[in-house]
Amino acid sequence: MTTIADTPGLRSSDRRPLPSGSALAAFFARGREQLVDEHDEALWTSLHRLTEGGKKFRPALLLHLHDALGGRDHRAAAAVADAVELLHTAFVVHDDVIDGDLVRRGRPNVSGTFAARARAEGCGPERARRYGETAGILAGDLALAGAVREIALCGAGPEVVARLLDLLEDVLHRSAAGELADVRVSLTEGASLADALDIAEWKTAAYSFELPMQAAAILAGAPEDVAAALGAVGRCLGVGFQLQDDLDGVFCTAEESGKDPLCDLREGKATALVVLARSTRRWEELARYVGDSDLTEDGARRARELLVACGARRAVEMLVRDLRDAAVAATGPLPPQVREAVLETIDLLLPSGARAARGAA
Amino acid sequence: MTTIADTPGLRSSDRRPLPSGSALAAFFARGREQLVDEHDEALWTSLHRLTEGGKKFRPALLLHLHDALGGRDHRAAAAVADAVELLHTAFVVHDDVIDGDLVRRGRPNVSGTFAARARAEGCGPERARRYGETAGILAGDLALAGAVREIALCGAGPEVVARLLDLLEDVLHRSAAGELADVRVSLTEGASLADALDIAEWKTAAYSFELPMQAAAILAGAPEDVAAALGAVGRCLGVGFQLQDDLDGVFCTAEESGKDPLCDLREGKATALVVLARSTRRWEELARYVGDSDLTEDGARRARELLVACGARRAVEMLVRDLRDAAVAATGPLPPQVREAVLETIDLLLPSGARAARGAA
Numbered sequence: 001m002t003t004i005a006d007t008p009g010l011r012s013s014d015r016r017p018l019p020s021g022s023a024l025a026a027f028f029a030r031g032r033e034q035l036v037d038e039h040d041e042a043l044w045t046s047l048h049r050l051t052e053g054g055k056k057f058r059p060a061l062l063l064h065l066h067d068a069l070g071g072r073d074h075r076a077a078a079a080v081a082d083a084v085e086l087l088h089t090a091f092v093v094h095d096d097v098i099d100g101d102l103v104r105r106g107r108p109n110v111s112g113t114f115a116a117r118a119r120a121e122g123c124g125p126e127r128a129r130r131y132g133e134t135a136g137i138l139a140g141d142l143a144l145a146g147a148v149r150e151i152a153l154c155g156a157g158p159e160v161v162a163r164l165l166d167l168l169e170d171v172l173h174r175s176a177a178g179e180l181a182d183v184r185v186s187l188t189e190g191a192s193l194a195d196a197l198d199i200a201e202w203k204t205a206a207y208s209f210e211l212p213m214q215a216a217a218i219l220a221g222a223p224e225d226v227a228a229a230l231g232a233v234g235r236c237l238g239v240g241f242q243l244q245d246d247l248d249g250v251f252c253t254a255e256e257s258g259k260d261p262l263c264d265l266r267e268g269k270a271t272a273l274v275v276l277a278r279s280t281r282r283w284e285e286l287a288r289y290v291g292d293s294d295l296t297e298d299g300a301r302r303a304r305e306l307l308v309a310c311g312a313r314r315a316v317e318m319l320v321r322d323l324r325d326a327a328v329a330a331t332g333p334l335p336p337q338v339r340e341a342v343l344e345t346i347d348l349l350l351p352s353g354a355r356a357a358r359g360a361a
Numbered sequence: 362m363t364t365i366a367d368t369p370g371l372r373s374s375d376r377r378p379l380p381s382g383s384a385l386a387a388f389f390a391r392g393r394e395q396l397v398d399e400h401d402e403a404l405w406t407s408l409h410r411l412t413e414g415g416k417k418f419r420p421a422l423l424l425h426l427h428d429a430l431g432g433r434d435h436r437a438a439a440a441v442a443d444a445v446e447l448l449h450t451a452f453v454v455h456d457d458v459i460d461g462d463l464v465r466r467g468r469p470n471v472s473g474t475f476a477a478r479a480r481a482e483g484c485g486p487e488r489a490r491r492y493g494e495t496a497g498i499l500a501g502d503l504a505l506a507g508a509v510r511e512i513a514l515c516g517a518g519p520e521v522v523a524r525l526l527d528l529l530e531d532v533l534h535r536s537a538a539g540e541l542a543d544v545r546v547s548l549t550e551g552a553s554l555a556d557a558l559d560i561a562e563w564k565t566a567a568y569s570f571e572l573p574m575q576a577a578a579i580l581a582g583a584p585e586d587v588a589a590a591l592g593a594v595g596r597c598l599g600v601g602f603q604l605q606d607d608l609d610g611v612f613c614t615a616e617e618s619g620k621d622p623l624c625d626l627r628e629g630k631a632t633a634l635v636v637l638a639r640s641t642r643r644w645e646e647l648a649r650y651v652g653d654s655d656l657t658e659d660g661a662r663r664a665r666e667l668l669v670a671c672g673a674r675r676a677v678e679m680l681v682r683d684l685r686d687a688a689v690a691a692t693g694p695l696p697p698q699v700r701e702a703v704l705e706t707i708d709l710l711l712p713s714g715a716r717a718a719r720g721a722a
Contacts, residue, residue, distance in 0.1 A: 034531060036563065039545060040538040094502065098495045123548050134459045134544045137498060138537040141455065144502055145509050145533050149526050152513030165510050170395060172506050176499040177401040183495045184400060187484050202397065 020059045023082035023154075024051060027146050039117075046113040047139040050104070051089050058084045061345065062212035065230070068341035071220030076156040080164060080219060083150035084212050087168075090143035091175065091207065097136035098183060100129075111136035156219060163218045171206045178202025182269075189278065191270035197239060200272070205238020213342075225333055232330040233342055240323030240350050243316055246271040251304060251313070265303055266295045273307060273316050282310035324350045381420045384443035384515075385412060388507050400478075407474040408500040411465070412450050419445045422706065423573035426591070429702035432581030437517040441525060441580060444511035445573050448529075451504035452536065452568065458497035459544060461490075472497035517580060524579045532572045539563025543630075550639065552631035558600060561633070566599020574703075586694055593691040594703055601684030601711050604677055607632040612665060612674070626664055627656045634668060634677050643671035685711045 028051075031044045059081030066077040093110050096102075102112030115132030123131065151164050182199045185191035213234040217227035248257040249264035250273065268274065268291025277286055289295055289303035307313050327346050331339045389412075392405045420442030427438040454471050457463075463473030476493030484492065512525050543560045546552035574595040578588035609618040610625035611634065629635065629652025638647055650656055650664035668674050688707050692700045 030530065031534065034534045036535060036538045036559070037542070039541055040534075043537065043541060090502075094498055098491075098498060100491075118545075118548055121549065127548050130459075130461075131544055131548060135541060137455055137459060137501075138541055140498075141451075141502075141505055142533060142537055144506055145530070148506050148509035148513070149530060152509070152526060153523060158519070162514060165513060169391065169506070169510060172503060173392065173395045173401075174397060176404065176503055177397045180400055180404060180496060180499055181398070183492055184479075187479055187488050187492060188482065198397070 020056075020063060020078040020081040020085070023079040023150050024085060027082075027086065027150065031142070042113065042117065043110070043135055043139055043142075046108075046110045046135070047089070047093070047143060049107070050092060050109065051085060053105070056085055058088055058208055058212045061209070062216045064345065065213055065216035065338070065341060066220050068338045069216060069220035069222050069226070071216065073156055073219060076154040076160075077216070077219050079150050079154035080156075080215050081212070083147045083154070084207075084215065086143050086150060087147035087207060087211075090140045090147060091179075093136050093140035093143060095179070097133050097140070098179065102132065109136070110139045160218055160221075164215055167211065167214055167218065171211045174202040174206040178204075178206070185270045186268075189270075191275050193272060193275050196270060196272040196275045199270075200239045200242035201235055204242040205235050209234035209238035209241070222338075226335070226338065229330055229333040230342070233327050233346075236323045236327035236330055237346055237349060240320050240327060243272050243320045243323065244350060246273050247313065247316055247320070250307065262295055262297070262300050265290055265300055266293050267291070272319065273312050276315050277307055277310050277312035280310035280312065282306045286310070320350065381417075381424060381439040381442040381446070384440040384511050385446060388443075388447065388511065392503070403474065403478065404471070404496055404500055404503075407469075407471045407496070408450070408454070408504060410468070411453060411470065412446060414466070417446055419449055419569055419573045422570070423577045425706065426574055426577035426699070426702060427581050429699045430577060430581035430583050430587070432577065434517055434580060437515040437521075438577070438580050440511050440515035441517075441576050442573070444508045444515070445568075445576065447504050447511060448508035448568060448572075451501045451508060452540075454497050454501035454504060456540070458494050458501070459540065463493065470497070471500040521579055521582075525576055528572065528575050528579065532567045535563040535567040539565075539567070546631045547629075550631075552636050554633060554636050557631060557633040557636045560631075561600045561603035562596055565603040566596050570595035570599035570602070583699075587696070587699065590691055590694040591703070594688050594707075597684045597688035597691055598707055598710060601681050601688060604633050604681045604684065605711060607634050608674065608677055608681070611668065623656055623658070623661050626651055626661055627654050628652070633680065634673050637676050638668055638671050638673040641671035641673065643667045647671070681711065 028044065028048045031048075032041075035041045035044065062081045062084060063077055066074075071077055092104065096104060096109045097111055102108060102115060104112075108116060111129075111132035113132075114135035115128040118128035118131040119125075148165070148168065151168060152161060154161065154164070156164070178199050178201070181195065182203055185195050185199070210231050211234075213230040214227050216222075217230050222230075246264070249259065250261070252261060254261055264271070274290055277283055277290075286303060286306045289299045289306075292299065295303070324346065327350075328343065331342050331346075334342060389405065389409045392409075393402075396402045396405065420439075423442045423445055424438055427435075432438055453465065457465060457470050458472055463469060463476060465473075469477060472493035474493075475496035476489040479489035479492040480486070509526070509529065512529060513522060515522065515525070517525070539560050539562070542556065543564055546556050546560070571592050572595075574591040575588050577583075578591050583591075607625070610620060611622070613622060615622055625632070635651055638644055638651075647664060647667045650660045650667075653660065656664070685707060688711075689704065692703050692707075695703060
């Protein structure tokens with residue numbers, strides 16, 4: 001799972017608290033008012049906990065662009081920003097169910113919390129797992145429905161709301177297709193680079209970049225071509241971000257990336273990095289390490305050497321640079337101050353090369 | 362899972378086709394326009410197939426009451442009716458994932474379809490199961506988000522839409538709590554009759570009865586007390602319906618109930634019938650049969666004898682009668698022609714006793 005939430009804030013110079021959060025707070029307050037029993041309470045508490053902390057990258061991106069676009073309906077923008085965060089939470093919770101993960105950011109997630117509750121009642125591991133997954137599916141459902149609701153009730157005019165809901169529907173469709181493809185390619189070793197790029201676009205770029213960026217344009221009443229350009233930027237930036245995240249997950253230390261540097265290798269997901277390595281002669285040796293759930297630090301070091309030696313790391317770095325260039329190029333049709341804001345975002349998320357491109361612009 | 366969809370239509374005398382369905386058709390048409398690959402297509406096809414057939418009880422109930430309440434915005438009512446059907450589909454799909462079921466109404470469901478696709482590609486059973494569950498979670502997500510969207514865009518005024526979305530949120534909350542409780546009580550044998558009744562109310566009555574009945578009132582602009590009365594009727598009727606369904610699942614033939622008469626006994630769910638039997642001396646023998654996934658026809662016959670002998674059947678029949686009486690009593694505050702329509706519904710869903718009560722009214 002992408003760790004966009006752990007990336008630096010979008011406006012390092014801006015010390016104002018994020019003006020979103022009140023729709024999210026109201027969602028959980030209503031949830032708490034309607035509790036029917038202690039298990040229901042635990043469900044809402046574990047869901048709520050997932051929305052706390054993190055850098056709230058997606059709502060920040062939406063609000064940043066909404067301001068840059070001269071948007072005036074700050075209340076509606078804040079509500080939609082919260083909806084995007086709630087959608088992210090829904091995806092995180094359902095992803096964890098799909099991946100069988102019980103922990104997120106070092107703490108039990110919804111499934112982990114409920115599996116532990118079942119174990120404490122004396123249930124065996126299989127039944128506890130099933131109860132945990134049930135809670136995860138249900139909590140994700142509540143967050144997903146909440147996200148659609150917050151957009152519907154954001155307070156913007158009916159035409160804006162309808163366009164936002166159309167955008168959301170399109171994004172949900174691709175997110176589902178991306179998640180399905182992600183699980184499918186893990187079933188066999190048949191994933192191509194095109195598969196890996198499609199998955200990055202559908203599963204990450206669509207809801208984490210296109211959605212907040214295009215929603216900002218719709219909320220600000222920007223012309224169609226501005227919204228379309230922001231969508232194109234979001235697609236390139238999102239895929240580039242995901243590929244960089246794949247690199248960081250393997251080559252960065254825990255301090256640098258904020259996650260266990262063995263985790264991605266152990267999981268062995270069919271990232272662009274892994275897919276490219278598979279087509280090389282080094283794969284024969286690499287295959288021992290990638291996807292080995294008992295991978296040691298020594299094994300990981302060797303895997304990194306091989307990923308460098310086979311050229312996969314370099315190839316992905318070049319892809320990231322190309323995608324960053326494409327994102328910068330896609331800012332062309334944007335009005336100057338919007339373009340400036342978008343380039344700033346590209347700089348923050350995909351540093352160096354973006355800076356160079358911007359210097360040249 | 363409740364088989365309300367297989368109950369008789371609400372208006373046997375009415376041969377007009379149900380005036381809903383176009384929002385549902387448009388939802389799937391948009392989905393088809395956005396397909397990204399063949400797997401995505403299979404996902405939408407398997408989801409669509411689930412909404413075909415069946416008696417569409419919930420939308421019929423909504424439209425029937427909307428008419429009786431003098432509602433005029435038939436397009437909005439039809440869209441919300443479709444949303445309720447889509448919500449039902451979402452719950453069915455996620456329920457099947459939670460229960461590990463791969464078949465519904467004799468055909469592979471979403472999870473079954475995708476597990477079979479993975480098997481055909483040479484995957485082992487565990488990976489195929491995981492892929493099937495992934496597809497089920499994602500398809501349910503699409504249907505759930507679609508349901509909220511259809512209500513948001515039903516075309517009614519903003520205040521009506523906001524009230525409908527509040528109702529939906531409340532219903533979703535209780536449905537999730539009910540599903541969680543249903544799985545939890547199956548982990549141990551500690552369920553009480555109160556648990557079984559709560560689960561029937563939260564998991565079945567809320568979305569299958571309260572939601573369509575109260576939505577009809579909101580759409581028709583009925584006064585608060587009418588909406589509240591319909592909610593109360595829906596709760597009683599829904600719980601009564603679920604309890605009757607529990608009885609039918611054990612004591613009716615396949616022809617009468619439309620489902621395998623061994624299925625409920627094999628599954629061994631903590632229904633009111635089972636919970637009551639557990640507190641009797643007969644449970645020692647009954648426990649051999651209830652929840653035995655290899656239960657034979659002879660075993661089922663003995664289980665039925667014991668469920669009668671221990672008094673559980675009689676007790677549940679009395680509960681159903683009490684709930685039916687309570688539903689009839691709750692119609693008190695309704696205007697005459699609305700009351701007539703509601704009593705007709707009670708008659709159809711919980712026959713005899715309701716008829717008697719109505720005769721006396």
